[in-house]
Every structure is written in C-alpha cells, then in structure tokens.
Amino acid sequence: MPSNRAWFDLPQLGPAGSWRDVGIAVGRGALVVGFLVLVYSMVPVDGFNDERAVAAWVRLVAVGLAFLLVLGVELRIVASSHAPMIRAAEAVVESVVAFVCLFALLHLSISTTDDQSFSEPLDRLDALYFTSGTLATVGFGDITPVDPLARTVVTVQMLAGLGVLVIVVKAAFHAASRSRRP
Template sequence: MGGKSLGESSPAFFRELDRTSRRRAVLGSIVRVTTFCAVLLVLYSVIPIGGFNDANPAGAWIRLIAIILVFLGVMALELRMIMSSRIPQIRAIEAVVESVLILLCLFALLYLSISTSDPASFSEPLSRIDSLYFTTSTFATVGFGDITPQSDLARALLSVQMLADLAALVLIGKVTFFAASRRLTE
C-alpha cells in the first residue's frame, strides 16, 4: 500500500543494496544465527558438569563471576564484529540474539551444577533440559512455578540472574545498536 517498494520503505543502509544483496544479507544472517544456535546447544549438551563441594559454597559465586566475565568477553567480540560489518544493523540484531542465548546457556549450566551438587536446591532435580527451561522461563519473566529454587544459594543466584537479565537486555540493546549506528556515521 502507498506504492512504496521494499527499498523505499526500508532503512537507508538496506536501501543502498540491490534486491539480491538484501536477500543474501538476510539469508546469511539467518544461516549464521541458526548455526550459532545449533553449535551453542551442542556445546551446552556436552560440557561436563560437576557439582560443588558442599564445604565450599563459594564455588557457585566463582562460577557466577566466570559467567559474567565470559558474557562481557562475548559482548566485546560482538561489538568488534558489528563495527567491522558491512551491514552493522543486521549484525547488531544477530549480536542481540547470540548474546541472549549465551547468557541463558551460561546460567542454565550454573543451575545444573547446583542441582547436581544438591538436588534439593530446586523443587526437583534438574536435567539439562529442565535447567535451560527454568533459565528461559525466568528470563522471559514467565516463571510458571513448576520449578522453583529451594535453597538459599539457588534463590540468591536466581535473584542475581533476574537482575543480570535486565541489565543484559539494556546493555545488549544500547551497546549493539549504538555501535551499529556509530559504524554508519564513519
């Protein structure tokens, strides 16, 4: 409607490309995100998980710090990729999806490790799927209540995850799209 073609109604960065280039850019993005998701899920399913030593509850906090450091490292890498991308806005969208998936998998591994160490930490012992499901429902603020933290450690880490989720969404959104817009003005 309105007689505008896709090129006329699209953002400026996208209008500069011909139709074939636009399709390739979008298809390439879909392939990259799908491949990334598949690789991440394979890694999630094969990474060995050990429980914590009950005498040393600091292990959970050390792993939490490691999660934060890995996430910040991934964000730095994503920013570099956005800044060097031919179409930074598409790369920024990919970065948002990839960063959220990494955050979810890292927290799921943490909860799985806690549940392995102390199955009573949650309302039921967590499998890899349960852990990822629990982390995703917490991130989405759905919180069905079918799996709940029972121990103080699990509740404390879940509280940190909820705050980290909010901070990550703001950080991911602001930083990636700021980098993409800065890249266009250079």
C-alpha cells in the first residue's frame, strides 16, 4: 500500500528530527564550510622543482590521507549523533567541500611550480573553481591541464571524485542507520 508521506519526512530523520535540528545543522555546516575555505585561503602553497619532483606524489598521497581522516571523523560524529540522518547529510556536504579544497591546493601547487601546467596560471580562486567544475563534471574548458603531471593529478581527481560521491553518501547514511540513538 503506497504511503501518503512525502519523501522528506522530518519524523523519519530521527527522534530529534525537527526543523530546529535542520536549522542547527545548516548553521553548523555553514560554519564548517566557512572554516575549510578560510584554511584553504591561508595555507601556504609552494611549488615543486626538479630536485623535489617526488613532492607532487607525496602531496597527492597526503591529500588522500587528509581526506580519509576528515571522512573518518565525520562518520564517528554521525554514529554518535542524536539526529544521525540530519548529521549524515551535513557530513556529506562537509566531506565533499574538504575534498574540493584539498585537490584545489594540489592543483595550485602544481601551477605555482610551472605556470604553464594549466592553460592559464592558477590563483586560489581559479584552483577552487577548476576543482569544483571538474568534480561536478561541468568542465567549461576555460582552464585545462596541459602538462603530464597536471593531467595525471586531474585524472586521479576525476576518478576519486566519482568514488567519493558514492562512498561518502553511502558511508554517512549507513553510519546514521546503525547509530546508537537514545
């Protein structure tokens, strides 16, 4: 028998599933996203050189590990939340923004090393714009990777981005469904 309930029914979000909880989550999410963007704008970025060519790969691994750390923290918070479904949605947004900021720093670092790595030199806003467009699969074509290192890192970002969207959503809502609710 079909239900007359809307697909987004607040009582199904958990015992604390109220508009107040949604408002708190939106506010908290905005603060976390703002903090991530602030950190992104303040982290010093230097380039690589021939003597430190392996640094690009080390940074790529560091980006992956940093993202896994953020995701792990987010999942623990979801599992212990009193409104886990709301917190899971918040965790998805925060994790994706962290992913974008981390890869934007990597693209910026590559561009700082060689301003010919992309079709134009990237500043912080350009790197964030390019990374967001790549993740969203929009790819306007105004900024493109040109050299092999930039193309490789962007390819890794594209493949990882597809997986991140699926894995983060699945993991966050799985943690929410298994949480210890009062």
